[in-house]
Amino acid sequence: MSLRTETVVLGAGIVGVCVALHLQMKGRAAVLVDRRGVCEETSFGNAGLIQREAVYPYAFPRDLDAIVRYALNRTAEVHYHPLALPEIAPFLLQYWRHSDRERHAAIARRYAPLIERSLAEHEALARAAGAEGLLRRAGWLRLFRSPRERDLRLAEAERWRREFGVAYRALDSRALQAEEPYLAPVLAGALHWTEPASVADPQALALAYAQRFQQLGGRLVQGYAESLEMTGKGWRLASAAGPIEADAAVVALGPWADVVTRRLGYRLPLAVKRGYHMHYAAAGEARLNHVVLDGEVGYCLAPMARGVRLTTGAEFAPRDAPRTPVQLARAEPRARELFPLEPRLDPEPWLGARPCTPDMLPIIGPAPRHANLWFAFGHAHHGLTLAAVTGRLVAEMVAGEAPVVDPTPYRADRF
Numbered sequence: 001m002s003l004r005t006e007t008v009v010l011g012a013g014i015v016g017v018c019v020a021l022h023l024q025m026k027g028r029a030a031v032l033v034d035r036r037g038v039c040e041e042t043s044f045g046n047a048g049l050i051q052r053e054a055v056y057p058y059a060f061p062r063d064l065d066a067i068v069r070y071a072l073n074r075t076a077e078v079h080y081h082p083l084a085l086p087e088i089a090p091f092l093l094q095y096w097r098h099s100d101r102e103r104h105a106a107i108a109r110r111y112a113p114l115i116e117r118s119l120a121e122h123e124a125l126a127r128a129a130g131a132e133g134l135l136r137r138a139g140w141l142r143l144f145r146s147p148r149e150r151d152l153r154l155a156e157a158e159r160w161r162r163e164f165g166v167a168y169r170a171l172d173s174r175a176l177q178a179e180e181p182y183l184a185p186v187l188a189g190a191l192h193w194t195e196p197a198s199v200a201d202p203q204a205l206a207l208a209y210a211q212r213f214q215q216l217g218g219r220l221v222q223g224y225a226e227s228l229e230m231t232g233k234g235w236r237l238a239s240a241a242g243p244i245e246a247d248a249a250v251v252a253l254g255p256w257a258d259v260v261t262r263r264l265g266y267r268l269p270l271a272v273k274r275g276y277h278m279h280y281a282a283a284g285e286a287r288l289n290h291v292v293l294d295g296e297v298g299y300c301l302a303p304m305a306r307g308v309r310l311t312t313g314a315e316f317a318p319r320d321a322p323r324t325p326v327q328l329a330r331a332e333p334r335a336r337e338l339f340p341l342e343p344r345l346d347p348e349p350w351l352g353a354r355p356c357t358p359d360m361l362p363i364i365g366p367a368p369r370h371a372n373l374w375f376a377f378g379h380a381h382h383g384l385t386l387a388a389v390t391g392r393l394v395a396e397m398v399a400g401e402a403p404v405v406d407p408t409p410y411r412a413d414r415f
């Protein structure tokens with residue numbers, strides 16, 4: 001017996017969950033498939049930020065200082081596997097090209113329509129799922145160790161405000177101390193992005209969305225994306241519940257998107273920026289009121305349900321290469337200078353892989369050469385942020401409705 005549905009969604013990370021929920025909210029039957037459980041991969045371990053301010057996606061640094069520092073491969077912020085360079089170099093070169101000031105500004109203009117709707121769309125889904133309580137509306141803080149960094153970042157924030165209306169507050173060291181009394185009083189202040197929200201358990205939010213999806217009649221099934229094949233009228237996939245037959249399929253496999261796209265003949269320039277996390281109990285009475293980014297060192301501290309989560313910057317390495325959590329080892333003592341952390345809580349560092357494209361824009365829209373196949377991946381540093389608006393956009397395109405934003409910049413055929 002096969003399982004028939006209108007749309008099969010491959011990948012139950014936060015992006016796939018939001019696509020599936022939006023389809024089901026439109027009354028379009030969907031089956032959500034993953035080889036594991038809901039949000040047990042990349043979407044499990046992020047810093048939990050819904051970055052309403054992030055109108056400029058993270059670019060490759062263009063200043064010589066930073067390039068030399070990264071090339072030496074000793075920072076906490078960026079790490080690479082030297083032996084993997086020949087494999088990664090073509091991606092890095094394209095990424096570097098797209099990061100030039102003018103191109104980056106043009107990319108931001110295409111990215112901003114998604115970012116501007118990111119939080120409102122999560123709030124709508126959270127309401128529908130009865131999970132509003134999981135969204136914290138405190139914004140987040142970029143900490144400054146030096147006046148130079150402070151001046152640079154505040155000037156940048158002012159530009160973003162002028163160009164896109166993004167809100168922020170500049171905090172001097174005294175105002176920062178009032179917001180975060182347990183941070184060591186050694187900082188030159190902070191930039192408070194006031195609009196973003198954060199989630200103390202990103203998987204819990206996804207589980208709430210997935211539960212709503214199932215209440216609306218959606219099915220969650222264990223299945224295997226690599227078995228996807230075309231049939232006369234649509235798509236077929238092997239699953240633990242038997243074969244799934246669907247009119248349409250959505251690929252929301254995050255860093256594993258190539259498992260499907262390569263088999264179908266697409267050569268998309270995908271790569272990953274890997275990242276690690278570790279949890280710590282805060283010592284004594286200490287607590288963090290916001291997610292904080294120590295940008296000059298290159299890590300985040302996020303107050304999470306399990307404890308304080310330290311998340312690391314970008315590691316350029318093949319997705320499946322052995323783990324090398326050197327960035328965590330470099331960041332941890334610097335974090336302890338700022339905030340009183342107890343010993344590590346997790347037996348080993350968690351590893352995730354941000355699914356990236358060289359032009360910093362996600363791939364959302366129709367597959368160029370296959371009917372009734374849709375792509376929704378490549379959300380890089382902002383997959384949690386953009387999941388809800390991506391879900392809405394994809395569901396509207398699948399249903400043939402007017403889309404919430406113009407999807408043209410995100411189409412796969414731009415490559």
Ligand SMILES: Cc1cc2nc3c(=O)[nH]c(=O)nc-3n(C[C@H](O)[C@H](O)[C@H](O)COP(=O)(O)OP(=O)(O)OC[C@H]3O[C@@H](n4cnc5c(N)ncnc54)[C@H](O)[C@@H]3O)c2cc1C
Nearest residue numbers: 013014015035042043046047049225254275382383384385
């Ligand atoms: C350290 C770190 C910090 C981050 N912080 C933030 C943040 O604060 N805010 C933010 O917005 N983003 C953040 N991100 C990025 C964000 O986590 C990702 O962009 C997002 O999780 C990607 O979601 P996804 O659904 O596309 O992929 P995933 O969550 O990886 O989901 C893909 C799914 O596909 C499934 N799958 C894979 N292969 C198969 C197969 N063969 N068959 C069936 N299923 C399969 C997997 O099991 C997985 O569930 C961070 C990332 C990292 C690593």
